[in-house]
Amino acid sequence: MAFSQSVKKSQIPISCHLCDTEKNKWKCIDCELLMCDKCKDGRHLRIKNAQDHRVISIKDIGLHSQELDFTNIKCPDHASQSCCLFCKICDSLVCPTCVSKVHKKHANDLIEISEAYHMKKDRLKNGQSKIQMEEKKAVAMKEQLIKRKDAEKAKHSKVIQDILNHGKVLKSDIDKYIEELKDEVDENLKTIFKSIDTDLSIVAKSMKYSNEKNNEVEDLIKSTDLANFFSDVRKMEKSMEVPVLKTQPSYNSIPKFVPGEITQSNVGVLQIEDSSEELSVSFDIIQEYQTELTIITDIIPCVDNSVWINSNVDACVIKAVPTGKELNVVSTFNMKVYGMANTKSNNLLLSVERKPRLQQLNITTGNITDSVYNMSPLLPTCIHINSDNKVIVGGYNDELGRSAVFVMRPKGEHETVYEHDRHNQPIFTFPMSITSTSNGNIHVVDRCPGKEGRVVVLTTGSDVINSYKGHPDINKDKTFKPINIVTTPRDNVMVTDLDTQSIHILDSKGNLVSWFDTEDIGILFPYCLAFTPTGQLYIGCGKSANSTAKEAKIYEVTCSGC
Template structure:
């Protein structure tokens, strides 16, 4: 059977949006969002109000992406004068034109509109991220409430069902017991009636004997013959019939006495309502891989997310810190030769770097890709580094001595710095003068402002230590006995979620340990179930998605994976 051919209507080319005649569209004005031809492009750029507009290739996707966030700052009219604003007065927190500056703002703190706009865009981005976290938090709470409602309704239905079942069971048992009592009463009735019947028969028999003797005596008395009197007297009077014994009648039986008083305490029999804990909502924690990428390095030792498209990854063996752009594939846009121990994101997306055996914390300016020393801790060297939501830098430090054989002169601690590089606090010993850390390899903080540290005690002994801001140990986690019974607990990275859960990456067992804020194990998730192997590093983006950098699994391979994981708590 032949199918009818579909008809395709020819698409009419869209004309230039300025001349509305030429259909050879080649250009687009980013500011005006207008498509135009070659001729109109030249005219558009000669117009005074559009001299500074950005014209890009209408069909160049990369150019579109580069210009899609262009902000126009030269066309903001002044509210007081018939001019465009040219500067921003920080003193007065307002845009100003040349006349405004001359009249009122000569000695004020002035800055370019572009600079202040960029700063405020960054502030808005940070606010957007914080709002996203809060929205995510409320969405999680909503899911928890809905889950709790469902579980409580099920719990309530089960409780009512138990009451109904208990009622039926007691009814059945009461009926059985009542029937048994009825049987006992019937048996008692038969016993009493049989006893009385037997006594009636005995009494009747004795009465008949007496009546017969009485009749015989009467007959003798009525006789005319004396001989009958002598014979009767000898028979009846000499051997007088004794009185027949009367058996005692029964004086005991059984009666049913209702337990009226006990009805007031029916709960002792039936059961009662007692306080118990509500069912826990959302106890199941799940992870779903939504994207996976292949790098050209052996291990993603550290991963740090700037946005959906921009990621920084490091590899010590290659002395490489790379900025990669992610679309369908990974594209390296910058490769800096440096050995990164740890890194942490600053509020403006610049990055603090802890380098191997370095006495400096360095700052990577992400826009320019330059690295400069930020602060020195000489003669100590840096270990793990973390930036809190309160813009504090928490740095792990150690001396250059033997890593695990500590002496009184050894220095192993964490230090808190402000963004001005000044030290605010340090923690080395607890209140019992016991050393807190051996090598503070990774650091994070939680919603309670506690500090969580992966501490390397030896090559085979690692742990997670949580301390409060007084420097006192709140809890210590050393692995799950079920998972780490025959394998080492090797926590190589640690994060906290916006809800307070603690994620600990155990590379040896290929497990992700999820802890509560109090250090209790919630679950130990097998990452291989999601196709994630040899996970090495972690970061959480502004959407709450977990990024996992992995090892290739073989030192000769250079195809380490980078996964994006959706978390459900």
């Protein structure tokens, strides 16, 4: 491919290249000559094949900074020939010899080189757009992480200060309590001493009395006055007994000090806050696709870039390949499907109308067979396959008045059935969509068609742990009518809200962390959601209640912050 670079206007010579006398007014793109009016129509035309050359006014040189010549590309396999076409199957340029020898059977896939060039350029621009979107998403993520880092730094300072302040309070309380203990011990000592001192006084009096009596007896023993001896002894014998000491039988004692243990519970502990951080989210449209369907109820992106699209209103499942701005339909299956999921073998599990057993669609052969997953007597309404390869199915039976969610192993055994809560009350009304998060929680859109609904959050082997019924700021004027649910790459959960034309974003426990009004970017009636293997989001849309048109749109979107 040849490129002809124009000369900057400030460098354009005044004189014609051919006559060197007249002022130049024209430039030949092919031979790069600058010419006057006379030479353009005279001398220049004498050059071989000049009649096919592209001549422009020097005033337009700036507008032709890069001209493409698709006629002078030499064939790498046949040096004497120039490439004339592009083969889409082989993804290569071909010359006439290539066409006759190798590409005869590719006639329907041979296009003009210029068409191939623009097709490739469009793909590059589309890829560049995705790269720029990813860069934009990375920048937004970087800003969010820096903000998070700053917030955590500020939180760290506050927690450290709280600990130090609490330490001061603890020290003050401990000092105060130590003083109280000392005062209590002092008071105990006073009480004990008072009790003992009282008895000491009694004992002292007894000792004084005994000493006096002892002296009197001693004097009598030593007396030689026989005349008075007997009378004095008679009196003494009557008063010789000493009164019994009336002291306390026992005394209190100073209590022993038993040191207490300082534990986390009475000093304080670090506790992870069980609160959801509000997310800053953004959505940007990469591509818009027009379909001939009434509504898009399910989308499943595949690793080969193809997508499976379901419209249960039209009773139609199609496989399509996005090419540029078009969705090229590869195959169509006419059946009413309420839910579908992609297995590890890349086949599809389908919940088909009036069939209690899930159907399996072999994407290679197109054959539809019974799977091992049976929900009888309930009919399946939605399907999800979690990271453990367990199939989670919502089911309903109008006649029996039963609704349930089944968790089934790869061979079809029922591992868990969620139907009644711990109070034996029905959990579900009508399961419409299911997803799961990495902590094992199951999120179920539960809503009767036409009525308001909720997102029920189940935890493994337990009861309902949360029930999200919308938010007053979002559903102030219109009730929460969830339709479809999907898990994001960051392990949050997205839910489409039918009447508010918004997407609610919940954490893995079912708490609202953010939301987005898709009408702000021109997406109306968002119905179903699906993430591609590379992290882009497909949004399948519905229609207004009064519309009968078959023109539902699908958007490929990048989303950041969620």
